Amino acid sequence: MTFAFLRLRSRLLTAQRHHARRVSVRYSPSLPPTLSKLAVLSSQPRGLSTAATLLRSMTIANPTYSAANPAVAPQPEDDGLAPPQLQDLYAANLTKTLTPQLKPLVPNRELVFGKTFSDHMLTTEWTASHGWAAPEIKPYGPLQLEPCASVFHYAFECFEGMKAYKDRQGHIRLFRPDMNMERMNRSVERISLPTFNPEEYLECIKELLRVEKRWIPDEYGYSLYIRPTMIGTEPCLGVRASNTALLYTICCPVGPYYATGFKAISLYANVREVRAWPGGSGDSKIGANYGPSVKPAKEAEQLGCQQVLWLIGEEHTVMEVGAMNLFIYWLNDQGQPELLTPALDGTILPGVTRDSIIQLAREWGGIQVTERSITMKEVVQAAEDQRLLEVFGAGTACIVSPVKRISYLGHDIHIPLDPKDPESQAGPLARRINETLLGIQYGDIPHKWSVLVD
Numbered sequence: 351m352t353f354a355f356l357r358l359r360s361r362l363l364t365a366q367r368h369h370a371r372r373v374s375v376r377y378s379p380s381l382p383p384t385l386s387k388l389a390v391l392s393s394q395p396r397g398l399s400t401a402a403t404l405l406r407s408m409t410i411a412n413p414t415y416s417a418a419n420p421a422v423a424p425q426p427e428d429d430g431l432a433p434p435q436l437q438d439l440y441a442a443n444l445t446k447t448l449t450p451q452l453k454p455l456v457p458n459r460e461l462v463f464g465k466t467f468s469d470h471m472l473t474t475e476w477t478a479s480h481g482w483a484a485p486e487i488k489p490y491g492p493l494q495l496e497p498c499a500s501v502f503h504y505a506f507e508c509f510e511g512m513k514a515y516k517d518r519q520g521h522i523r524l525f526r527p528d529m530n531m532e533r534m535n536r537s538v539e540r541i542s543l544p545t546f547n548p549e550e551y552l553e554c555i556k557e558l559l560r561v562e563k564r565w566i567p568d569e570y571g572y573s574l575y576i577r578p579t580m581i582g583t584e585p586c587l588g589v590r591a592s593n594t595a596l597l598y599t600i601c602c603p604v605g606p607y608y609a610t611g612f613k614a615i616s617l618y619a620n621v622r623e624v625r626a627w628p629g630g631s632g633d634s635k636i637g638a639n640y641g642p643s644v645k646p647a648k649e650a651e652q653l654g655c656q657q658v659l660w661l662i663g664e665e666h667t668v669m670e671v672g673a674m675n676l677f678i679y680w681l682n683d684q685g686q687p688e689l690l691t692p693a694l695d696g697t698i699l700p701g702v703t704r705d706s707i708i709q710l711a712r713e714w715g716g717i718q719v720t721e722r723s724i725t726m727k728e729v730v731q732a733a734e735d736q737r738l739l740e741v742f743g744a745g746t747a748c749i750v751s752p753v754k755r756i757s758y759l760g761h762d763i764h765i766p767l768d769p770k771d772p773e774s775q776a777g778p779l780a781r782r783i784n785e786t787l788l789g790i791q792y793g794d795i796p797h798k799w800s801v802l803v804d
């Protein structure tokens with residue numbers, strides 16, 4: 351009884367300190383009735399304060415401890431009996447402070463990616479001693495961090511990119527958000543930041559979207575970009591895991607990637623810089639992977655290309671296109687149509703769009719879908735043999751980005767778009783994928799991947 355009581359007490363008091371309103375407590379049927387009552391009470395919405403009051407009125411048969419006498423009560427951290435239990439992240443503890451002054455919306459045509467932010471943000475603090483504090487929705491605004499915070503020195507930062515769509519009935523929809531939450535937790539682990547309960551955090555994001563509904567554009571193709579982010583905030587220059595972290599989510603309305611229809615791009619196959627490498631962190635969405643990609647991207651631009659085609663190794667194995675996954679559609683050695691994409695070997699970001707395209711193409715049939723490493727030699731050979739059908743990048747921002755040319759070692763590899771239409775900026779497969787995924791995202795095509803929020 352004493353031990354169970356102390357553990358429960360530690361849990362409830364920690365939760366209270368973090369302004370939680372309720373806390374889920376797993377308890378066994380053999381727990382004494384008083385403690386069961388406490389556990390049940392504290393799990394009910396806003397039940398924590400009632401449970402805490404009851405807790406304070408209780409005494410237990412322990413000569414050294416009386417809950418009614420806080421002066422001798424051991425603190426959860428130092429009671430020696432009950433290791434402090436870390437508080438998990440619970441959507442039920444979410445608090446909301448709404449801004450008194452809403453910002454004016456920006457007309458859809460004037461939206462520039464990542465420049466306009468909605469009225470509120472979702473923030474949740476974590477400490478190594480207590481775990482997650484209650485999540486909060488509050489007005490969007492600057493963060494206050496010490497200059498020595500670990501995020502500023504050793505890039506303890508990771509993020510996600512997902513979108514909320516408004517369907518024709520005006521409902522908010524998300525596209526496979528569970529995949530973003532899981533990927534975020536994998537990124538978080540890679541840089542020793544604290545993981546969180548993905549379902550609970552997704553519920554918090556959904557609530558943020560309900561609050562920010564007016565920021566989700568009505569027009570087809572427009573959406574609200576969601577940027578969950580986690581940073582290490584500990585004020586310490588030691589190169590070690592941060593003892594404090596901040597998980598936050600901000601939102602910005604965005605327009606369609608191709609405002610006036612597809613525009614096929616040219617790639618600069620970079621044989622000098624490498625985006626990721628075996629044993630590295632290329633499969634995580636950590637900020638440290640992105641900063642160094644900008645210099646090669648600028649060089650590609652100077653050479654008349656819109657994106658870098660990332661390569662690795664002496665054989666120039668293809669990896670990704672800018673911040674997109676790469677797909678090559680060709681006729682293979684047996685003359686069969688095959689959709690190829692680099693395998694997830696730890697150097698490739700496991701894109702939500704990538705996974706969706708693979709699943710769709712397999713369901714459609716008629717195309718062999720293969721995940722394997724692909725070398726530039728194979729791409730050059732396929733182009734010479736006129737076996738290349740389409741090449742495209744894939745990601746949340748654009749869904750698909752058709753490629754018309756690859757600049758490689760001073761030569762241009764020309765990629766067909768639509769052989770039936772010389773004006774076309776996309777091949778038939780890229781178009782079909784784009785239309786299908788758009789249809790699912792906006793709820794026009796009923797599909798389990800589209801998650802209704804309201």
Ligand SMILES: Cc1ncc(COP(=O)(O)O)c(C=O)c1O
Pocket residue numbers: 511670672673674675699700701702703704744745746747
């Ligand atoms: C490096 C990289 N590859 C691929 C992708 C595409 O991933 P997703 O389809 O989940 O947007 C992204 C975008 O997040 C990326 O940053």
